[in-house]
Amino acid sequence: MKIPPVKGTRDFYPPDMAIRNWIIDGWKKVSLRNGFEEYDGPIFEYLQMYQIKSGDEIIEQLFSFKDRGDRDLALRPEITPTLARMVNQKISSLPLPIKWFSVPRLFRAERPQKGRLREFFQWNVDIIGVEGALADAEVIFCALDYLREVGLTPRDIVVKISSRKLLASILEKMGIADKRLESLYPVLDKKDKAPEGEFKQMLNKKVADAKIADKIQEFMEIKVISDIKKIIEPDDKINEAIDKIAVLFDWLKRMGVVEYCQFDPGIVRGLAYYTDIVYEIYDKRGELRAIGGGGRYDDLLKQFGGPEVPATGFGMGDCVLGLMLEERGLLKPKPTGTDYFIACVEPEQTLQDAVKIVAELRTKGYSADFSYKSASLSRQLKQASAQNAKKCIILGDELKNNELVVKDMTTSKQKRIKIDAFFAELNPPKAD
RNA sequence: GUGAAAGUAGCUCAGUUGGAUAGAGCAUCGGAUUGUGGUUCCGAGGGUCGCGGGUUCGAAUCCCGUCUUUCACCCCA
Structure with a gap:
């Protein structure tokens, strides 16, 4: 139902x-x-509290209930x-x-x-x-x-x-x-x-x-x-x-x-x-x-x-x-976005490394995400875009040399870097 | 609590005088693309037409009830 x-x-x-x-x-x-x-x-109070000020008519305008001790209570209307x-x-x-x-x-x-x-x-x-x-x-x-x-x-x-x-x-x-x-x-x-x-x-x-x-x-x-x-x-x-x-x-x-x-x-x-x-x-x-x-x-x-x-x-x-x-078009909620999206060229082989990197980034205070699906790189990047990722880390053949690719999603520029060096260069994230 | 209008896919809406398997766009999912995203193209899933009853050979369409939403009233802390 x-x-x-x-x-x-x-x-x-x-x-x-x-x-x-x-x-x-x-x-x-x-x-x-x-x-x-x-x-x-508290989100509820004694019903009586709202009667003091406003009289009995107000009772019809609020959600009231009895607790198991037979107390008359009300969800706060103010x-x-x-x-x-x-x-x-x-x-x-x-x-x-x-x-x-x-x-x-x-x-x-x-x-x-x-x-x-x-x-x-x-x-x-x-x-x-x-x-x-x-x-x-x-x-x-x-x-x-x-x-x-x-x-x-x-x-x-x-x-x-x-x-x-x-x-x-x-x-x-x-x-x-x-x-x-x-x-x-x-x-x-x-x-x-x-x-x-x-x-x-x-x-x-x-x-x-x-x-x-x-x-x-x-x-x-x-x-x-x-x-x-x-x-x-x-x-x-x-x-x-x-x-x-x-x-x-x-x-x-x-x-x-x-x-x-x-x-x-x-x-x-x-x-x-x-x-x-x-x-x-x-x-x-x-x-x-x-x-x-x-x-x-x-x-x-x-x-x-x-x-x-x-x-x-x-x-x-x-x-x-x-x-x-x-x-008036004045609603401006903070845009959501991920700092790093980790994408795998061969998800079957490198998912473990990806998750490890994700966890390390998160521990250092960055938001980081990856795809659960064993999808093509293209599709993973698509997901990264959809999630508004600022940067992507691509794990491919370079991983054999302990290297990864960092791609800036706004400029589309990317560079290869040793994993150790990547983490060494990583500054603590800026506070909002 | 009173009155009015509306309700079709997740969203915005088509749907002829009551007629056959209820459509579109957007969104979602999959593919085109075996190492590169935002665009494009192709395909798929998704609807008890709010719900219940009635009229009818036949109802998304007409009638009644009900629920929800919206608007106004009461009230506004």
Whole structure:
């Protein structure tokens, strides 16, 4: 019986694996040069851990199961709760600030669609223990440092930035009760995601006073921070939030990435735990969902039973990013290739010598391969080409004089050399 | 969970109004080439037409169900 792959999963054949590794290696490299250390946690956690933050609806969106001790567990749909748990566990002994990153494999039991699968990888970068906007700027820079390196320019992508504090203080000034904010965020988050008329309808449903609803929409459509004044008279709280955004943009400017960034009060993020700066990174062509996003979550550690410690971070999945890079021809996985391919003129007679040489080359750190088939030299060279071999070693009659032929596959030049001399001249391979 | 479209070889796709052993290109394997690769030429293997049922003398083709994929919604950490 043929068993199909599970819905929403991917098989990584070698060419796909090369792409996946290229993406993840890039993430890791950039994280490290931005001063972040890698961590990871278990791939499953107590189901309850994901309920704390997000409530019961979330349970339907994740893969959960009972272990033999009747514990309710779940495959991790995100790693931030694990991060919060790990940090809380050692908070008194960890030097602050904590700058950690991870590339967890995550699972969500949603219906797959474009840029969204049930199993994927997500780059997470977090700074814990820094209150100021410099930390948010550094995290955003880190994301842009990567995206810029793979070839995306300010013409391709934009980081849309807003602030939950700004939104909250403005809504408050408009007369929306504090309690209602949390249920309002998911609706406001839809501003640019739902069709225009539909958003208006949703908003009116949530905010009965049509005048206020109009004002909210008006605010969410402004393009520059200074326009806030035109909508509402700023109070101290509003000014404080505006100042923080200004500080953030100032840092981003100093870091040389401000051309990528744009204030956009339409960015809210659906999640309840964001407390201040929030942002999402978009493809400017607008076809795809957000490439990534993040923000400040100053209350989360406390919610997980720890002390009150400020924190900020972002996440970027591999699905949307992969689609986008593919569309633009920016996927450049490392080409595979063998350093040496050992070919035999008379395989029946010299295979033993070939394998010995292969083993010796491998021991010295080179990749080396040979053909299992007793095929013609022509065919073996064909295989060498197919494997992208840099050099071929040909074993023929010269072997009687302890000589072999080294053929450079790019220049087609070849030379005879004593086996001893060949190995004596061999330098250790260059590290990548 | 809701709605829509699609499913023919490993991949991309042909396949007439329902008609005979279901085709092509690419890929794979073998040969042309007994000491020289990437090109070329020749040949071969590979399909329960997603699966199950129905209509019909006859189904890849029409109908129903189901699975999968894609797209949109819900949700988006």
